[in-house]
Amino acid sequence: MRRNPDFERIFRQFKRDVEREGIIREVKEKEFYEKPSQIRRRRKVRKQRRYTAR
Numbered sequence: 617m618r619r620n621p622d623f624e625r626i627f628r629q630f631k632r633d634v635e636r637e638g639i640i641r642e643v644k645e646k647e648f649y650e651k652p653s654q655i656r657r658r659r660k661v662r663k664q665r666r667y668t669a670r
Contacts (some may be wrong), residue, residue, distance in 0.1 A: 634640060650658075
């Protein structure tokens, strides 16, 4: 069975848009409960990486 080429193009565009918006990453982050201390630690590490990369 052959797929519609228009569908393929639209689906690729949709995947790109979803990736760009960070929707999948956000869903994965909210999939499990994360303690507030873990959230703070993760944000702190991310912030440190951002400033040490310069």
